[in-house]
Amino acid sequence: MELNQSNPRNSGLKAAIVVLALLLMGSLAYVYKLNQDKSAVDSSLSKTMTEKEKFQSELEAKIAEYDTAIADNTALKGELEEEQAKIVELLEKIKKSNGSVAELSKYKNEYVKLKREMDNLIAENNTLKEANVGLTKNLDSTTVLLSNAKTANDTLAAKNENLSKTVEKAQKLSVLNLTTLAVKQKSSGKQVDTDKATRADVLKISFTIAENQVAKTGDRLYFVQVIDSKNNVLGEKKTEAFGSTYLPYSFQKTVKYENKTVQVQEDLPVKNITAGSYFVNVFDKNGELVSKNSFQLR
Template structure:
């Protein structure tokens, strides 16, 4: 009778022990599955942040590498069988720390994106200002060129009262006005230069061009003068 009671007690003991052990294993397995799911979510978030196409600095790159290394380490730990409560607790602490690290990394990425957006906006605004300034400079240069041309035209000497006479030379050094071309030895040209306060002060050369009835320039020395960048022959310079 005593032996039967002892056997029953032993069976009850082992039943309770194995039941508790089974419950504990089931509980630990559930925690491990939940941790693996958390790691999956963390890795997915890191992949999303990595695909933001933001140029990161060395510090952020180091943080990114650290997170990826921690994820790989945790996955390896959770792949082990028969993990103890202490090991799972330690793994959960590492996951919590990893969450914090990813959260900080996310904040830094957002700050970097905002900074990049601000710099892009400032760059575009600066480009618009430079473009506007360039256009204004071009307008002022055109205006200055136009004014310079107008001043140049306005400052030109104006000639009026032009009189051309054929002259016949006499032995007595006297000159008689001739109306017939065949009896003319030379031409006497007189003109008046109008006063122009815009003209440059000083001596000025006056170039004369005499064209014959056939449209040919009458010239002896083939001298040239420049007008608006063009070389033009003249008959006489005074």
């Protein structure tokens, strides 16, 4: 009687164990499937990134190829630079992309069109380069023939230029002994020397043009510039243009020159000048500084 009662319980326990075993096996199979799917995705992503890196390397190689062609400096240089810029732009797009298959496929199609244009340009550039080499060889013989004549002409031109410079230098006039004296003008007309700024109302400026027998005779124009300690130009404050350079000056002086020493003197009226350093510059008609000096007033 006891044996018959235990049989149903044993059967139920066995059934439960079987169900649990089946559930465990199902769970294990599901986990295995998930791991397989993850491995497949990882493999796909890895493959995609590898394709992206290979594509980038190919584009970088093409950019370098463009650099070589551009360095040839043929008539196609401008077109080569434009097409290279398109490749560079495409490379930047790829670097910023997520590397998906769809994006890579899109950019590869774009690259195919660019590469076709590149191949045509590179081929044409090589043709031009070869033509230039041939032209250079043909010109070499002519260059050799002209070289001797050019050398002779250059030598003669150099001698003429040196002679011209020597003559020009010899004809230049020397401006010497530039001096400035401050004076007080009295009502009687008498001028009294002074070194006080508050008393000075006239600056007597003088210089000497030295004798030069090879210089051309005629009028010589000079611009005299007097600058106070505050960088103000005294006198007329007019301006003379020398090309793109402008020279402010105190007064101009025309001197008649006849190959002999000439003493030049000019009075510059001043008013309310201050103590300090003063600078005097003399420029010729070409705006070249020919003499300079300075003086102090207390």
